[in-house]
Amino acid sequence: MRVFFAAPPPSWDRWAPALRAACPEIELCREGDPAGFDAVIYAPGYPAGGQEMDFRPFTNARLVQSLWAGVERIVGNETLTQPLCRMVDPGLAQGMSEWCLGWTMRFHLGMDHYRQDGVWRNTLVPPLASGRKVTILGMGELGRAVAAALRGVGFAVTGWSASGRAVPGVRMLGAAALAQALGQAEVLISLLPDTPQTRGLLDARRLAMLPRGAVLLNPGRGTVLDDDALLAELNSNRLGHAVLDVFRAEPLPPAHPFWRHQRVTVTPHVAAETRRSTAAPVVAENLRRAMDGRPLLHLVDRARGY
Known part of the structure; x- marks a missing residue:
């Protein structure tokens, strides 16, 4: 299972080990042919420069998993047609x-x-x-x-x-x-x-x-x-x-x-920080569900915005 990691560069060193430990069957990548990925893991700030990510090339992605509980920065992206799940851990x-x-x-x-x-x-x-x-x-x-x-x-x-x-x-x-x-x-x-x-x-x-x-x-x-x-x-x-x-x-x-x-x-936006130790298993479960065709966890309702 190939997974594209779409998050600001500093996140890679923090998240990659936790995600690989929680889901050792994945091939986690930061580059490659978008059509070759089965899922996308996303966090705001990608790509750099304030641009919206273009999800259209990810034609085979069965899931876009947000690492944030709030999805307001991505839910309105018109190129995003894949199932989007927010982080609840x-x-x-x-x-x-x-x-x-x-x-x-x-x-x-x-x-x-x-x-x-x-x-x-x-x-x-x-x-x-x-x-x-x-x-x-x-x-x-x-x-x-x-x-x-x-x-x-x-x-x-x-x-x-x-x-x-x-x-x-x-x-x-x-x-x-x-x-x-x-x-x-x-x-x-x-x-x-x-x-x-x-x-x-x-x-x-x-x-x-x-x-x-x-x-x-x-x-x-x-x-x-x-x-x-x-x-x-x-x-x-x-x-x-x-x-x-x-x-x-x-x-x-x-x-x-x-x-x-x-x-x-x-307080500086610290009330509910996503912690890798508890969030990575949630991501792993959703990746497996996407591959198996089972219902996804915390699927976003596009009409409601969350």
Whole structure:
């Protein structure tokens, strides 16, 4: 099985050993006749120079496997007619769950209130987790994993998705109930994908629906959030804090006001890193499925964009 590795050059040294160990039957290549490859492994940034990859010569490829969970940079490529699968792996879900749980706990417990300055602040006692309302926007693989982690601690979790499809143990709301989902969110976690429907969803009108003092966590996609509207809400003292891991432009420019705002914490797109040790076996399984003609894992719905 011949597989073309379409990713920026530094990725080769990191990924090739892991992929060959997980799937020793493949012949992994960075060059060759495109028509001779059975599958393509892809990561954004290929080819260099900001150009879109031309998938038309890969006439025999049965699969294009993304190494990223987000596929917004490739799903609109008109030359891509092969089946496209996004990355969903246990390590990515665990990393996202730990990030969201950690930051939720920080604000739930009010850890920043206890400054070491000699003042005995024993009136600042948080409620139990069961008394803290958390809303998750986006209940795909990652949203469900985050909800399970939060529920494990006892948080009252509400999930929102366009479909409102049931998730065991989570109160689910659908598209028409977005105002309700936002209005009760003491902690709001956005795990929405980047689609035409989600871009700019958290604008001034919808951010104003959040309760006073609410905390926003965005480890999903930067395009969901209106940056200026968020800054206005923070500056008015209506929102308590925002922890942002994703941005419209990355790396976040040094002059961006998020860096200097006292109520914003920036993390550098590390909430859910694809880890080779857990992702390579997922790629291997999909490569084998493609060759055997079996259903592929995490197949992208082109119409929905994810």
